[in-house]
Amino acid sequence: MANKLFTNLVIFDGSGKKPYVGEVLVQGNRIKTVSRGSNKINREGADVVDADGATLMPGMINCHSHIGYPDSEGLTDIGDLPPEEHILNARANAGTVLDHGFTSVVSAACAKPRLDIVLRNEINAGLSPGPRMRAASPQLIGTGGNGDARQLHMHHQSFEMICDGPVEMRRTVRELIREGVDLIKISNSGDTLGMWPNGQSGYETMAEDEVAAAAEVAHSRGKWLAAHARATGSIELCLKYGIQIIHHATFATTKLLDKLEEKKSKHWVCPAVGILYVCAYEADDWEMLGCDTAMISNVEAELQTAHITMQKMLKRGIRILPFGDYGFAFNPHGADARELEHMVNLLGFKPIETLVAATKWGGEAFAMGGSVEVGEIKAGYLADMLLVDGDPTKDLTLLQDRDNILMVMKDGQYHRSLTRRRASGRRAAAAE
Numbered sequence: 374m375a376n377k378l379f380t381n382l383v384i385f386d387g388s389g390k391k392p393y394v395g396e397v398l399v400q401g402n403r404i405k406t407v408s409r410g411s412n413k414i415n416r417e418g419a420d421v422v423d424a425d426g427a428t429l430m431p432g433m434i435n436c437h438s439h440i441g442y443p444d445s446e447g448l449t450d451i452g453d454l455p456p457e458e459h460i461l462n463a464r465a466n467a468g469t470v471l472d473h474g475f476t477s478v479v480s481a482a483c484a485k486p487r488l489d490i491v492l493r494n495e496i497n498a499g500l501s502p503g504p505r506m507r508a509a510s511p512q513l514i515g516t517g518g519n520g521d522a523r524q525l526h527m528h529h530q531s532f533e534m535i536c537d538g539p540v541e542m543r544r545t546v547r548e549l550i551r552e553g554v555d556l557i558k559i560s561n562s563g564d565t566l567g568m569w570p571n572g573q574s575g576y577e578t579m580a581e582d583e584v585a586a587a588a589e590v591a592h593s594r595g596k597w598l599a600a601h602a603r604a605t606g607s608i609e610l611c612l613k614y615g616i617q618i619i620h621h622a623t624f625a626t627t628k629l630l631d632k633l634e635e636k637k638s639k640h641w642v643c644p645a646v647g648i649l650y651v652c653a654y655e656a657d658d659w660e661m662l663g664c665d666t667a668m669i670s671n672v673e674a675e676l677q678t679a680h681i682t683m684q685k686m687l688k689r690g691i692r693i694l695p696f697g698d699y700g701f702a703f704n705p706h707g708a709d710a711r712e713l714e715h716m717v718n719l720l721g722f723k724p725i726e727t728l729v730a731a732t733k734w735g736g737e738a739f740a741m742g743g744s745v746e747v748g749e750i751k752a753g754y755l756a757d758m759l760l761v762d763g764d765p766t767k768d769l770t771l772l773q774d775r776d777n778i779l780m781v782m783k784d785g786q787y788h789r790s791l792t793r794r795r796a797s798g799r800r801a802a803a804a805e
């Protein structure tokens with residue numbers, strides 16, 4: 374395979390530096406050289422790709438992905454889907470997210486025990502298009518937890534596996550690790566959207582011995598954990614038992630922020646506020662059932678708390694990651710990049726901080742303690758790169774439109790090769 378040399382481009386390298394003019398050489402599946410300014414890379418033997426002044430950036434990394442959620446309206450629609458249809462749906466979703474510029478994902482729960490595992494293996498074998506994947510378990514919950522859709526007289530399935538007590542938790546976690554998950558997902562707090570009115574976001578829904586049992590087994594096998602943890606006590610248990618990825622973390626008190634800051638090299642936080650935003654402000658547009666007035670005011674209050682909490686975390690240098698909870702009819706796959714705009718408008722991030730979180734920090738989480746190889750345009754890193762029509766550091770909404778993503782490269786190979794810019798013939802013109 375010939376080397377590929379990208380020229381006439383502006384580089385946002387993911388590190389947080391301002392975009393700069395430069396060139397990038399890809400050799401095999403890795404970035405070989407990155408040059409800056411007028412320094413030219415040797416063109417010999419390379420396919421030269423003139424990017425027409427577009428911006429080259431690392432592929433985005435979603436660390437709260439639910440590729441196995443089928444863009445359904447309700448929770449039981451997910452469970453009702455038979456495994457055969459479900460895997461085909463998940464396979465299509467994997468293609469969709471890669472098409473929209475997501476080259477790596479860390480799953481935050483799949484919907485059936487082997488769904489993520491099979492899809493990850495298929496993608497790794499080159500048999501299906503999709504992002505690099507870390508495969509998760511379904512959400513492990515206790516009875517009445519987030520996703521328990523059963524009725525006393527009838528069974529219903531959603532996206533959950535129910536484990537009551539440490540014995541069931543140990544057995545389930547062992548079983549899922551045997552099947553091949555990369556990480557275990559527990560849901561140890563309520564959720565105003567999923568459990569209204571009987572298990573709101575501020576409630577703890579799992580006992581300490583259950584959380585401890587999940588962590589004990591996962592850690593003993595070198596696996597990571599992620600938790601749906603909005604409530605104060607739930608976040609506290611994530612810190613106590615070393616749960617690396619804390620989803621939402623809305624109601625973190627000052628005491629917990631102190632602890633999180635102390636251990637900030639070991640944890641990532643994914644607020645995933647887009648789904649709350651839809652319920653609060655777009656429920657009618659999407660005909661979202663169940664978003665009544667009382668629920669909406671609860672969700673709006675939660676959004677305000679999330680803003681305050683995330684601002685405090687950001688000041689303390691805690692790594693907060695965008696994306697999450699796309700995979701519902703009202704928050705579908707392919708719309709994930711809306712979360713970038715929410716990070717700025719709802720949580721007070723700067724656009725460039727948001728993009729660093731979407732790339733470099735995501736790459737650090739994706740590494741799961743191993744060597745970091747994605748998330749930056751950097752010599753030696755895997756060649757997962759996008760070309761964007763315009764400067765996303767100035768306008769994050771560009772990334773919401775697939776047509777603005779002119780090229781998607783994963784592992785040095787084109788998933789989508791370069792299409793022309795809408796206004797072509799431009800020169801790269803970022804300030805040096």
Ligand SMILES: [Zn+2]
Pocket residue numbers: 437439481620697698
């Ligand atoms: Zn989620």
